[in-house]
Structure formats: C-alpha cells, structure tokens
Amino acid sequence: MTDKLLPPEKRTAVWKTIDHAARQGQFVLPVCEQCDAIQYPPREICHNCLHDGLQWQEITSAGEIIASTALNASTSAFFREHLPHPVALIKLDAGPLVYAHLARTELKTGDRVELVNRCDINGRGVFIALSAGGTEVIQAESLRAMLSEQRTN
Amino acid sequence: MNRKPNSYEGVALVSPVTIDYEKQSDKQAEWFIGRALAELLSDSGLKKEDVDGIALSSFTLAPDSAVSLTNYFSMTPRWLETIPLGGASGVVAMRRAARAIQAGDAEVVACIGGDTANAESFSTLIDNFSGFSSNAVHPYGAGGPNTVFSMITQHYMDKYDVKREDFARICMSQRDNALAASRSLFSKPLDLDSYLNARAIADPIYLFDCVMPCAGAEAFLLMSAERARSLSLPYVEIMASEELYNAYADDDIHYRGGWAMFRDNMYSSAGIGPEDVDLLHTYDDYPAIVMLQMEDLGFCEKGEAARFVQSTELTWNGGGLPHNTSGGQLSAGQAGAAGGFIGIVECIRQLTGQARGNAVENADIAVVSGYGMVIYDRCLSSNAAILKRGSA
Ligand SMILES: [Zn+2]
Numbered sequence: 452m453t454d455k456l457l458p459p460e461k462r463t464a465v466w467k468t469i470d471h472a473a474r475q476g477q478f479v480l481p482v483c484e485q486c487d488a489i490q491y492p493p494r495e496i497c498h499n500c501l502h503d504g505l506q507w508q509e510i511t512s513a514g515e516i517i518a519s520t521a522l523n524a525s526t527s528a529f530f531r532e533h534l535p536h537p538v539a540l541i542k543l544d545a546g547p548l549v550y551a552h553l554a555r556t557e558l559k560t561g562d563r564v565e566l567v568n569r570c571d572i573n574g575r576g577v578f579i580a581l582s583a584g585g586t587e588v589i590q591a592e593s594l595r596a597m598l599s600e601q602r603t604n
Numbered sequence: 605m606n607r608k609p610n611s612y613e614g615v616a617l618v619s620p621v622t623i624d625y626e627k628q629s630d631k632q633a634e635w636f637i638g639r640a641l642a643e644l645l646s647d648s649g650l651k652k653e654d655v656d657g658i659a660l661s662s663f664t665l666a667p668d669s670a671v672s673l674t675n676y677f678s679m680t681p682r683w684l685e686t687i688p689l690g691g692a693s694g695v696v697a698m699r700r701a702a703r704a705i706q707a708g709d710a711e712v713v714a715c716i717g718g719d720t721a722n723a724e725s726f727s728t729l730i731d732n733f734s735g736f737s738s739n740a741v742h743p744y745g746a747g748g749p750n751t752v753f754s755m756i757t758q759h760y761m762d763k764y765d766v767k768r769e770d771f772a773r774i775c776m777s778q779r780d781n782a783l784a785a786s787r788s789l790f791s792k793p794l795d796l797d798s799y800l801n802a803r804a805i806a807d808p809i810y811l812f813d814c815v816m817p818c819a820g821a822e823a824f825l826l827m828s829a830e831r832a833r834s835l836s837l838p839y840v841e842i843m844a845s846e847e848l849y850n851a852y853a854d855d856d857i858h859y860r861g862g863w864a865m866f867r868d869n870m871y872s873s874a875g876i877g878p879e880d881v882d883l884l885h886t887y888d889d890y891p892a893i894v895m896l897q898m899e900d901l902g903f904c905e906k907g908e909a910a911r912f913v914q915s916t917e918l919t920w921n922g923g924g925l926p927h928n929t930s931g932g933q934l935s936a937g938q939a940g941a942a943g944g945f946i947g948i949v950e951c952i953r954q955l956t957g958q959a960r961g962n963a964v965e966n967a968d969i970a971v972v973s974g975y976g977m978v979i980y981d982r983c984l985s986s987n988a989a990i991l992k993r994g995s996a
Contacts, residue, residue: 460743522750525745540857552745
C-alpha cells in the first residue's frame with residue numbers, strides 16, 4: 452500500500468469544530484440556543500426556527516443502524532485501495548440521521564451502536580459506529596488505514 | 605394537499621429531439637446543446653429568431669449557464685430559465701415554459717437538457733454534488749449516490765419483501781425497449797443470470813442497477829396549441845402536472861416520495877385515473893426508485909410494486925403497462941441533465957406517432973415523472989405530468 456493516497460479531506464469551515472473535537476475525543480454537534488434543535492449536517496442557521504445562534508455541544512451518540520452497505524466502488528483512489536468499505540446510516544437517539552464508517556462489516560440494520568469522533572490521517576474528524584458500549588476494536592481494514600496512529604484506543 | 609394549479613390548457617409540446625448518446629466525448633456541453641437546438645429548428649421548420657425562450661439544464665456547462673448560450677448561439681430571447689434540478693429538470697422546464705407561453709412572456713420555448721462526459725466529469729459532479737453530501741456523505745467512502753441509494757434500496761427490500769429478481773424485471777424490460785428503440789449503449793439483451801451475477805457496486809446495488817454516465821442531449825419545444833396546429837406539427841397537451849420538494853421530510857429513510865402527496869390532485873385535475881394511462885415513464889436512477897414511483901403514482905398499492913412488475917409486462921409491445929419505452933437511463937444511458945428530459949421526450953414521441961422501432965399501439969395518454977437532487981440522504985425533488993395526444 453502506498454502512503455501517498457489520502458482519504459477525502461475537503462470540508463467547509465463549519466466542520467473545523469468537529470476536527471478539533473475529534474482530537475479531544477468528543478462527539479459534538481451544533482444545537483439551537485432558541486429551540487434546542489440538534490443540527491446535522493452542521494450548518495449556520497437552525498433548520499427548525501431559522502435562528503442563527505447555534506452552540507456546539509457534546510451529544511449522546513447512541514443510536515440505531517437504519518441501513519448499511521459495503522461499498523465496492525469509490526471515486527476516491529484511497530478508498531479504492533481498501534474496498535469493500537462498510538458504511539451505515541445511523542438514527543441517533545438525539546434525533547439526527549448521520550452517515551458513519553462501520554467498525555466492522557458484521558454490524559447490521561437494527562443494531563444498537565455508539566458513534567465516536569476520531570481523527571483520520573488528514574486530521575479530520577470522522578464518525579465511526581461501534582457496537583453499543585463502544586469498547587470494540589476497529590476491524591474494518593479500510594477504516595484502520597484511514598485513522599491516525601492512536602486508532603486502536 | 606388541496607391546492608391545485610391552474611390549467612395548462614392551450615399549451616403544446618412538439619418536436620421530440622435526442623442527440624445520440626456517447627459513452628465519452630471530447631466535445632463540450634455546448635456542442636450537445638447546440639445540436640439539440642439545431643434539430644429542434646429543423647424538425648419544427650422554425651427559424652432561430654422564432655425561439656424567444658430557452659429553458660436549460662446542464663451540469664457540465666458550468667461555469668456557464670443558459671445566458672452564456674444566448675451569446676454563443678447569437679440569440680436574443682426575451683425569456684430564459686436555468687433549471688438545476690437534475691432528474692426533475694424536464695418536467696420543471698415544461699411547467700415553467702408552459703406558464704411563460706400562457707402569460708405571453710414567450711411564444712416558442714426550447715427546453716433542452718444536455719451534457720458532455722469525460723473521465724473526470726462524473727466523479728467531479730458526484731463528489732461535489734451538494735454542500736451536505738460533499739461534507740457529510742463523501743468522506744464516508746466516496747461512493748457517490750450509490751452510498752445513499754444502496755441503503756434506500758436495502759430498506760425498501762426489507763420493508764416490502766422485494767428480491768433482486770424483481771428489480772431484474774425492470775432492468776431487463778428496459779433493455780428490450782432500448783434495443784427496439786435502437787438507442788442503447790448496450791448491444792444485447794440483458795438476461796436474468798447476467799443481471800444477478802453482475803459485480804456488486806454497493807450491496808444490494810449491482811452493476812445493472814446503475815445508470816451508465818454518458819454524453820448526449822434531449823429536447824423539445826413548447827408553444828401554443830394554436831401555433832402547433834398552424835405549423836402542422838403533431839403535438840402533446842398537458843392534462844395536469846405537479847411538483848413538490850422535500851416531501852415526507854420526517855421519514856428516517858426514503859420509501860415514498862412527493863408523488864404520493866399530489867397524485868390525487870393530479871389525476872383529479874386531469875379527470876382520469878392510473879387505469880387510463882397507456883404508458884409510464886419514471887425516473888430510473890435505480891430500480892427501487894422506479895418502484896416507489898409506480899406505487900406513489902397509483903399504478904399499484906404501496907409496497908406492491910415487486911408483485912406488480914412480476915405480473916405486468918413492462919415492454920413497449922407486451923400489452924401490459926409499457927414502461928420507460930426509450931430504455932430509460934438504465935439502458936439508454938444517463939446523459940447528465942438530459943436524464944431529466946428523456947421521459948418527456950419519449951412520451952412526446954410515443955403520443956405523436958414518432959416512436960422509432962418501439963411504438964406503443966394506441967398511445968393517447970402518458971404519465972411521466974421526475975426525481976432529482978440527492979442533497980443528503982434522499983432526492984428532494986419529485987414531480988409528474990399527465991400528457992395526452994393533441995387534438996388535430
Ligand atoms: Zn432553532
């Protein structure tokens with residue numbers, strides 16, 4: 452495997468807070484000061500009441516897998532080196548629907564999971580779904596390749 | 605949903621035009637759009653100066669848009685619309701243009717969807733499709749729309765007991781249709797074994813569940829029915845049409861679309877029901893999405909499309925419900941934004957007796973539906989129109 456290939460890293464500025472939180476091991480999302488709506492994907496205006504006062508807060512990251520897949524095709528040369536790559540759509544108990552990497556391919560629809568926010572090798576925060584409890588080792592090869600050296604903690 | 609749009613009476617769709625699809629092209633989007641425009645003129649016998657409105661959809665024309673074309677093609681239209689709605693663009697172009705005709709803002713509108721395709725254009729498009737998708741979907745494996753639609757498809761299969769063999773019915777019948785229409789980028793029929801044994805793209809989506817990106821254009825003209833008659837052009841009228849955005853936003857995952865919300869209105873405006881429809885053209889980015897439209901447009905009960913496609917002939921000459929008789933995007937190809945126009949153009953062709961080798965017998969009424977713009981976890985635009993053969 453060549454080290455030259457990197458996962459996608461282009462993000463808009465509002466995501467920098469997630470990158471920062473990943474270094475602290477925190478799962479954070481913007482929450483509306485006025486109506487308490489939790490926002491995902493992150494944005495600058497509340498989707499519910501259109502208020503512009505959103506505060507990043509730590510959110511309980513437990514949820515359930517709504518659907519999952521193993522990607523066998525990708526537009527990213529990095530991921531093409533590591534197919535198949537398992538991803539899922541998670542419904543957080545807190546409300547939002549979130550796409551995340553799956554820690555292992557065996558996780559399936561209906562499984563309870565916990566999302567963690569980890570730094571990838573670009574220093575970007577990415578969400579990973581672990582079995583509820585959050586202690587399992589990340590098994591998916593593609594995912595291990597994209598996390599930084601503290602990946603196994 | 606009780607509010608109904610005003611009637612589209614008096615408006616005619618004429619001159620169905622397709623610029624042959626190419627898997628890849630060195631030519632610019634302007635070439636495909638310009639060829640479509642030239643074909644519209646030669647088919648209708650009109651002069652460039654007669655076209656005083658343009659409604660355009662294109663992804664690969666960027667950073668240019670419809671206004672750039674007025675300069676490129678030396679035209680001075682008094683009405684202009686750029687419609688960035690992907691698979692929903694054709695019906696929207698028709699609706700906007702129809703109102704312009706009725707209001708007198710334009711007399712002849714060229715509606716064109718066209719794109720080029722090269723090695724980079726497809727990945728550039730899907731990697732940057734929307735802010736939400738490039739930030740919150742793309743980093744998770746860069747699977748493009750396959751990420752989103754594999755999950756929608758899996759959920760739909762689980763919820764309604766749908767098998768890949770059911771999707772195969774749609775994909776195989778469309779291949780037959782495409783071959784009859786002599787417009788497939790594929791050269792031979794699709795059999796069940798080939799369908800089932802194709803390589804996985806994002807389970808449960810396999811190769812033949814995906815459209816083939818390509819270059820090409822689809823186009824038609826709108827004018828008053830009176831004008832169409834005076835030009836002796838065979839035409840199609842709009843019996844009813846609706847559009848809706850971000851419908852059922854509270855569903856955790858997509859299994860029904862805006863069609864289900866507006867269909868009663870639409871059929872009641874037209875004074876017909878699904879049983880009166882001679883052919884159906886759905887937006888076929890994936891076969892599960894075709895099934896959603898068959899259900900939500902009332903051709904079968906919710907959750908029953910798998911049984912419906914197994915018991916109904918979908919080919920142009922099968923005597924059942926001729927569906928995507930052009931071959932659709934699954935078998936003719938997805939020429940970018942032209943994919944949003946392929947249905948209307950095919951319906952005009954069928955209803956005016958201009959079908960190629962795939963003419964549906966006694967085709968008087970067609971339903972065409974559009975679907976587009978996967979901004980995050982589903983497409984947000986849904987629309988449909990009921991079209992009928994114009995009275996001479
Ligand atoms: Zn709010």
